[in-house]
Amino acid sequence: MNDWYRDVSRRRFLQVSAVAGAAVALGGVAAACTTGASKKTGTFNWMTWSDHYYDTQLDEIKKAADIGTNISELADNAEGFAKLKEVTGQLDMLSGDALWVPKNFDEGLVEAFDINSLAVSKQLYSIAREFEIWTKPAGYLGYPFGWSPIQIAYNPKFVSPAPDSWEVLLDPKYKGRIVVENQPVEVVAYMAKLAGIKDPYNMTDAELAQAKEALLRLKPNILKFAQQNTDTVAALVSEEAWLATSNLGAEDRVKDAGGSDVVTFIPKEGTIGWMDAEMIVKGGKNHDLIMPFLELAEQKEYIAENFIKYGRPLFNEGAYKILVDKGEQERADRYLYNKPETVLTMTLKGPGVSTDAAIRVFNEVFGA
Amino acid sequence: MVDPIQASHQPRARSNLTRGWPFLPAGVVLLVLFLLPMTVMVAFSLWRTNSDLDVVPDWTLDNYIYFFSEGTYVRTFLKTLIMAAAVTAAGIATALPFAYFLVRYVGQRWQRIVLLAVIVPFWTSYLLRAYAWQAILGEKGALNQFLMGIGLIDEPSRLFVYNDLSVWLVLLYVYFPFAALALYTALEKFDFNQLNAAQDLGARPDQAFRRILLPQIRPGVITACIFVFVPILGEFLTPTLVGGAQGALIANLIINFFRGLQYTTMAAFSFVIAGFVIVVLVIFRRYLRVEDVVARG
Amino acid sequence: MADGIDPLELMPVSRMARPLRALLRGWAGVVLGFLYLPIAFMVLFSFGESRTPGLPFRGPTLHWYQEMLSNGVLMEAVWTSIQLAAVATTLSTLIGTMAAFPLVRSGFRSAGAARIVFTLPIMLPGALIGIALLIFFRRALGVDLSFWTVVMGHIVFTMPFVVLIVSARLQGFDRNLEWAAADLGASPARAMRHVVLPLIAPAIVAGALISVTLSIDEFVITFFTVGPQSTLPTYIYTQIKFGVTPEVNAVATVLLLGTVLLLGLAWAAAGQARRLSRIFGRRRARERIG
Numbered sequence: 044m045n046d047w048y049r050d051v052s053r054r055r056f057l058q059v060s061a062v063a064g065a066a067v068a069l070g071g072v073a074a075a076c077t078t079g080a081s082k083k084t085g086t087f088n089w090m091t092w093s094d095h096y097y098d099t100q101l102d103e104i105k106k107a108a109d110i111g112t113n114i115s116e117l118a119d120n121a122e123g124f125a126k127l128k129e130v131t132g133q134l135d136m137l138s139g140d141a142l143w144v145p146k147n148f149d150e151g152l153v154e155a156f157d158i159n160s161l162a163v164s165k166q167l168y169s170i171a172r173e174f175e176i177w178t179k180p181a182g183y184l185g186y187p188f189g190w191s192p193i194q195i196a197y198n199p200k201f202v203s204p205a206p207d208s209w210e211v212l213l214d215p216k217y218k219g220r221i222v223v224e225n226q227p228v229e230v231v232a233y234m235a236k237l238a239g240i241k242d243p244y245n246m247t248d249a250e251l252a253q254a255k256e257a258l259l260r261l262k263p264n265i266l267k268f269a270q271q272n273t274d275t276v277a278a279l280v281s282e283e284a285w286l287a288t289s290n291l292g293a294e295d296r297v298k299d300a301g302g303s304d305v306v307t308f309i310p311k312e313g314t315i316g317w318m319d320a321e322m323i324v325k326g327g328k329n330h331d332l333i334m335p336f337l338e339l340a341e342q343k344e345y346i347a348e349n350f351i352k353y354g355r356p357l358f359n360e361g362a363y364k365i366l367v368d369k370g371e372q373e374r375a376d377r378y379l380y381n382k383p384e385t386v387l388t389m390t391l392k393g394p395g396v397s398t399d400a401a402i403r404v405f406n407e408v409f410g411a
Numbered sequence: 412m413v414d415p416i417q418a419s420h421q422p423r424a425r426s427n428l429t430r431g432w433p434f435l436p437a438g439v440v441l442l443v444l445f446l447l448p449m450t451v452m453v454a455f456s457l458w459r460t461n462s463d464l465d466v467v468p469d470w471t472l473d474n475y476i477y478f479f480s481e482g483t484y485v486r487t488f489l490k491t492l493i494m495a496a497a498v499t500a501a502g503i504a505t506a507l508p509f510a511y512f513l514v515r516y517v518g519q520r521w522q523r524i525v526l527l528a529v530i531v532p533f534w535t536s537y538l539l540r541a542y543a544w545q546a547i548l549g550e551k552g553a554l555n556q557f558l559m560g561i562g563l564i565d566e567p568s569r570l571f572v573y574n575d576l577s578v579w580l581v582l583l584y585v586y587f588p589f590a591a592l593a594l595y596t597a598l599e600k601f602d603f604n605q606l607n608a609a610q611d612l613g614a615r616p617d618q619a620f621r622r623i624l625l626p627q628i629r630p631g632v633i634t635a636c637i638f639v640f641v642p643i644l645g646e647f648l649t650p651t652l653v654g655g656a657q658g659a660l661i662a663n664l665i666i667n668f669f670r671g672l673q674y675t676t677m678a679a680f681s682f683v684i685a686g687f688v689i690v691v692l693v694i695f696r697r698y699l700r701v702e703d704v705v706a707r708g
Numbered sequence: 709m710a711d712g713i714d715p716l717e718l719m720p721v722s723r724m725a726r727p728l729r730a731l732l733r734g735w736a737g738v739v740l741g742f743l744y745l746p747i748a749f750m751v752l753f754s755f756g757e758s759r760t761p762g763l764p765f766r767g768p769t770l771h772w773y774q775e776m777l778s779n780g781v782l783m784e785a786v787w788t789s790i791q792l793a794a795v796a797t798t799l800s801t802l803i804g805t806m807a808a809f810p811l812v813r814s815g816f817r818s819a820g821a822a823r824i825v826f827t828l829p830i831m832l833p834g835a836l837i838g839i840a841l842l843i844f845f846r847r848a849l850g851v852d853l854s855f856w857t858v859v860m861g862h863i864v865f866t867m868p869f870v871v872l873i874v875s876a877r878l879q880g881f882d883r884n885l886e887w888a889a890a891d892l893g894a895s896p897a898r899a900m901r902h903v904v905l906p907l908i909a910p911a912i913v914a915g916a917l918i919s920v921t922l923s924i925d926e927f928v929i930t931f932f933t934v935g936p937q938s939t940l941p942t943y944i945y946t947q948i949k950f951g952v953t954p955e956v957n958a959v960a961t962v963l964l965l966g967t968v969l970l971l972g973l974a975w976a977a978a979g980q981a982r983r984l985s986r987i988f989g990r991r992r993a994r995e996r997i998g
Contacts, residue, residue: 088936273951410483437807448840543746
């Protein structure tokens, strides 16, 4: 009694292989055909965070100008950069933070453009059109979108006196009561800020040692590392955590989730922050759709709606006026919407010389 | 000594190709989609990342040396091994009675329903389930409220979450279905009449269990162990979500490098872990033998 | 059990059998409760009012279900994930099952080593595999990323599970059954279909179930091998800045219900089919005889 497959003759084997190979080839051709087809219908590929758009906005643009979007999600600047490096033209637009924008440009992945050629750019705060780090001789590197500093949020029921410095995170009173983001390089940067280091993303060995010392003092105070903002909010709501680092808006989210009032502040030593922009990919297959899309998508009505939905400041000045009219001024002002110059006081996130060293320091402190 | 009846059933072997052709698709997948790309990663592990976060082909063993020179990685790896072993032991201990019950005392149709009932919850997003665990185990969570309600404790305990215990518990939760499925398939082919026969011949139940059942389901038990132990070495999400500040397992440390674009370090560390597991598997290969022992009947 | 008579009444059993069975039944209940406890909370949170899923619970509201339905990207992501899991699982189960036979039976001298190689994709972090595949697809093969590149990525790490579980089942498989079938005149293919496959079916099904479970929530490998598309895990795990909303809970709840419904229907249909075939089979046999 043979096994069922031993009876196969060589001829039969070759026949089946030929058929299988043909099937694979056909599949490949079919796939290639479909990729070609998308160009004609006016759809481009955008890798971004989910708060850069909302559904109604995309639907309206599709109806008005027949420009559709294939959204793929972006987790982290580093991963987005790594992916763009390999897929290049398969993407048409990529969103990115602060210093990652010139990094993408330096690697030849995105192109500079004349931002003033877009009529909608006049709606931006003028400062947003002139950021030094995004200005190159060839033009501007990205269309500015939104920004946020990292703040410290605390529960005044348990935290007193009212803190104003990064130092409060190291206070032994708050052992096991602090939540920070699960971002090693950023956490080390917070400690660097506390130690008064000028450039937390490009530190010398001596500066790293200082940051490490602060980190060791921070360690016992940490309850957990937040994978997402949800973790932070949940911990503040349940009062397991009394202090946390977060983007803007923590106090509103905690309130909305049924928690008590939480106070936020920007530490006096200065803070880390991000500002993001839409970058145009060099050699994108649907490159020509980008500018018309931006012209529509960045209109102040959409941006105002976006703020109401997601709650962090955006660079569109025209939208601020709409928000005031809609009665959102209090919230907008609390989120520093009309103070975009705050961005210049923040240390901006980005790749740096001491990235690797910072990770090593973090692992040494928080490993077993 | 070859059984002549068996010998008459065996064919004259054709060429190796036609003998093993069903292996071909899997072999191709493994070779082309795994081993080939991995050679690039092996190269990465021997190169370095420069300050511009680019991979530079300078050959060096520094990445491997770093793993062993900085104590934290070895210690964390040991901790991970212990955690994985603890979860595996608990997984087998909890899944075996469950699978046994299912196979022995439940009708055929209901067996399938229960199996599906076990696995279908795991088709939901893990993140959401982890958040649910946070809500259950947290200070204001369901467990505390329950314990206070029945008067076992006076005030909420913070001991249930953001520590190694919660990591162990949630890992057990995550990997239970894998162990259960593997043990179920092993138990399902077992002829329980053998246990009855043994008892008729005077064996005690536990003797029958140990000397008849366990040896026959051993491949399934080993499979269950592999399904639980090996993936835990790569687990980083659970320690982050419920492990607290001290919860980091080795994969957390490795992923930190990954997020910082330090692929060279990440690759080297991953291969150290994999190398260790391979060494263990090779040493214990006697127990893992897959080839058919034909003379059973 | 099928006849309604408790087998414990018929078998000569030890004194321990009845309490043992009760104990085991209780344990099964505990286990199922343990598995569904987080699910209950997950469903609960989908009806909560707050933007952040969690306690304290305030509600209920259907707001997030409405949000979910109007979220085109999320809906597309769900559909893509379902297709992905279905295709990857089918291929992975097929390939893995096929591979298990020569691994166990052909007497490959290096079968043990092959088995260890199969365990490698499980050992290595998904991040490593993801990056390796990205570089491989783009630089070595020069293909664009697409649905099929993700499928291939998923097959790489789900197939080993299938191979391992099916080969464990094949090991020690009673070959006498096949030889008996041959003696009765069955060709190898026929014996395969009617003898071997039914007996190893639980292992194949288990392998398939594990594959679906792994594929449906896979983030890292998916991120690096997917073309310009969203999948449910990439949608969920990228909400880092502002956190997930209960929309995602709503999606998970709907998917769970949908799966249960689908499986329930399939099970009922299978039951019906069996009943019908029994009726028609009897009728045909009567016609032949009478």
